[in-house]
Amino acid sequence: MAQYDVTYACGHVKTVDLYGKTSERERKIEWMEGNCLCPACYKAEQQAKAKVLDLPALTGTPKQVAWAEALRNEVFERLEFEKLAKGKNPTDEFLAWLKDQTESRFWIDNKGGSIALLEKKWKNKKEETKLEGTPKQVAWAEKIREELTAVVEENMGQEWFGLNALDLETSAATIISYHTDYRGRFDDLLKVLAEKAKEM
Structure with a gap:
């Protein structure tokens, strides 16, 4: 060095x-x-683009935020290109959902993903069943469900039928149990999700 x-x-x-x-x-x-550009100018450029696009500030470490801002700006620029060049107009609801993704981690986790893939994630999120439980349980279970869905999609593909068991689950306690009971036992969790999905 x-x-x-x-x-x-x-x-x-x-x-x-x-x-x-x-x-x-x-x-x-x-x-x-x-x-x-130097890091300071690059950051200023990304923030200026976000301001023009009327995007909210992102949360995360300074390094995460800088990276996520560039990734998010790229997505919105692609949306604008598709609108102008291909006549594709995303729905206001989808755009609002994208703008609401203020955690840097969301943009980093979805880097390189197509607009179609982001739309699919939005539709899946819309169709997810509301969870029952205390507010604290529900908040924790929603986060766990999102993380588990990402891991399962990465390993089994987005069309894997067992994902229905996560999407349609109504009990926050059950989602939490997937996290606590099957930590480090991913294959066992997949079997449980597959069996539950067959019953639905």
Whole structure:
């Protein structure tokens, strides 16, 4: 590792740590100087785009927020492109749902996802059954259901029938039990979800 003073495309100079062979470091410096804004200018640019798009502030660590802002702006720019170039008009309800995603983690977890995939997530969320339990249980269970759904989709695919057992479950306590009883036993959890889905 070595430190280098890089003059970014915006004209600001910042000291950065670079790794690898000298030739690779030199190539990276050349690319950064010709193509990148300094971190402060980049952050300001992303915040300005968010303001133009009327997007709320994101929550998370400063690093997460900076990354998530760029990812979110990219999604809204793609939406605008699809609207102008392909005549696709997203519903106001879908746009409102996207704007309501203020956790940086949402945008990071969905990086590279298509608009169609985000629309599917929105529709699935709409169709999820309301959970019963105390407000604290419901809040915890909703978070668990969202996390479990993401893990199951990643491993089994979005069309896996067992996801119905998560989407249609009405008991917050049952969702919480999936988290507590099957921690570290993912295969067993999949069997339980599959059996429950067959009964529905």
